[in-house]
Amino acid sequence: SAKFTPLPKMAASIGAVVCRALHSRRHGKFLSIGRGLFSGARCLVAEGETHFGFQTVSETEKGEKVYHVFESVAKKYDIMNDSMSLGIHRLWKDILLHQMNPYPGTQLLDVAGGTGDIAFRFINYVRSQWEHQIRQKLKSHQNLSWQEISKSYQEEELKLPGGSQVVVCDINKEMLKVGKQKAQHLGYSEGLSWVVGNAEELPFNDSKFDVYTIAFGIRNVTHIDQALQEAYRVLKPGGRFLCLEFSQVNNPLFSRLYDLYSFQVIPVLGEIIAGDWKSYQYLVESIRHFPAQEEFKAMIEDAGFLKVEYRNLTSGIVAIHSGFKL
Amino acid sequence: MRGWYGSRTLASVLLCRQPPPSGAGAAAAAAHRRSPGAAARRHASDRQTGQGQPQAFDPALLELLVCPLSKKPLRYEASTNELINKELGIAYPVIDGIPNMIPQAARMIDRKAQDEEPKQT
Numbered sequence: 001s002a003k004f005t006p007l008p009k010m011a012a013s014i015g016a017v018v019c020r021a022l023h024s025r026r027h028g029k030f031l032s033i034g035r036g037l038f039s040g041a042r043c044l045v046a047e048g049e050t051h052f053g054f055q056t057v058s059e060t061e062k063g064e065k066v067y068h069v070f071e072s073v074a075k076k077y078d079i080m081n082d083s084m085s086l087g088i089h090r091l092w093k094d095i096l097l098h099q100m101n102p103y104p105g106t107q108l109l110d111v112a113g114g115t116g117d118i119a120f121r122f123i124n125y126v127r128s129q130w131e132h133q134i135r136q137k138l139k140s141h142q143n144l145s146w147q148e149i150s151k152s153y154q155e156e157e158l159k160l161p162g163g164s165q166v167v168v169c170d171i172n173k174e175m176l177k178v179g180k181q182k183a184q185h186l187g188y189s190e191g192l193s194w195v196v197g198n199a200e201e202l203p204f205n206d207s208k209f210d211v212y213t214i215a216f217g218i219r220n221v222t223h224i225d226q227a228l229q230e231a232y233r234v235l236k237p238g239g240r241f242l243c244l245e246f247s248q249v250n251n252p253l254f255s256r257l258y259d260l261y262s263f264q265v266i267p268v269l270g271e272i273i274a275g276d277w278k279s280y281q282y283l284v285e286s287i288r289h290f291p292a293q294e295e296f297k298a299m300i301e302d303a304g305f306l307k308v309e310y311r312n313l314t315s316g317i318v319a320i321h322s323g324f325k326l
Numbered sequence: 327m328r329g330w331y332g333s334r335t336l337a338s339v340l341l342c343r344q345p346p347p348s349g350a351g352a353a354a355a356a357a358h359r360r361s362p363g364a365a366a367r368r369h370a371s372d373r374q375t376g377q378g379q380p381q382a383f384d385p386a387l388l389e390l391l392v393c394p395l396s397k398k399p400l401r402y403e404a405s406t407n408e409l410i411n412k413e414l415g416i417a418y419p420v421i422d423g424i425p426n427m428i429p430q431a432a433r434m435i436d437r438k439a440q441d442e443e444p445k446q447t
Contacts, residue, residue: 167390176424193387196426201394203427208390 053285112217
């Protein structure tokens with residue numbers, strides 16, 4: 001259902017070969033040729049086939065390959081994120097939470113949530129909102145009930161404020177294991193659940209969640225439209241869909257620097273830090289294949305969401321798409 | 327700044343294969359930045375989880391979870407640590423307290439249905 005610019009398959013495979021030649025930094029000249037080829041590399045594929053980075057694979061293969069990528073990088077995932085994005089991914093995720101602006105009592109489903117970055121930020125946000133509310137009440141001299149006073153003195157809150165809850169769902173159990181260990185290490189336990197599940201076939205009933213987030217996960221899903229439909233299904237009416245994902249850079253000069261960095265530096269970092277060149281090669285290629293901002297916005301609207309908007313971060317390296325089930 | 331290498335240092339790092347220390351340090355620094363009470367909360371909950379069962383399945387999830395195929399509610403079987411959809415005859419495993427709701431991971435429980443049939447006749 002996604003629309004691709006038609007190009008002969010030959011061009012895509014030539015592009016892939018040129019791309020691999022680019023890894024040797026001595027062939028810097030090929031960069032400009034290669035970029036032309038793989039900027040149009042999203043070509044028509046046959047039925048039942050899809051893209052795995054710059055390769056064309058069957059749809060079942062893509063799921064397995066993606067699973068192996070994340071199984072292999074799970075333990076080094078966070079360190080690699082910090083190294084590749086120079087720590088900027090933390091800002092992107094913080095901005096996502098600010099845009100979400102959850103109040104205490106929100107039920108969040110974080111899909112492809114793996115190592116828990118969004119979930120932990122959600123918990124911190126909801127807790128600080130609650131503390132802010134208490135302070136506001138004190139300032140305006142309102143009488144707090146005994147329950148509220150005792151809660152604010154509690155060192156360890158037994159539940160999240162307002163009954164907030166976050167469920168982290170990921171298809172990869174290795175990523176969830178890392179996330180769960182991180183949670184125990186950092187002291188997040190209440191209001192947090194972990195489930196292995198497929199974004200295309202969520203194990204949740206209809207209209208259960210206030211917010212659905214998917215951060216840097218949707219480009220790895222084989223059938224994005226199915227994932228969007230499932231998101232629509234599990235959200236309550238009035239619920240919000242939020243997607244943080246790599247997108248297309250709008251500035252041409254910055255785009256060249258970004259391509260250079262992506263294809264020259266990131267796989268090398270992947271080899272040094274995680275011992276896995278191929279997985280990070282897949283990562284940068286999958287970013288190029290993901291639909292641009294407007295096209296993805298149209299896909300979200302197709303799933304039934306309304307008031308769909310996006311905002312670019314860091315010149316379009318990432319974008320936050322938001323929609324409502326109304 | 328983390329993550330930038332000149333070609334000479336790149337070669338030397340490749341040779342000795344040492345991961346950069348900045349990654350772990352940055353993660354620790356960010357953890358501290360998150361909240362001043364985090365350290366206190368962490369110690370308190372570490373004591374709690376040490377005593378409790380970190381691997382047990384949280385029954386509160388049962389209210390949320392359904393079978394991904396039929397969207398019908400599930401039953402938790404404590405003895406085998408599985409979530410059972412009786413209608414379809416499949417059981418989803420719970421590993422390390424995390425339920426695995428991928429249909430390919432589910433186990434068919436046809437044998438149980440077959441056991442019941444002779445009793446009915």
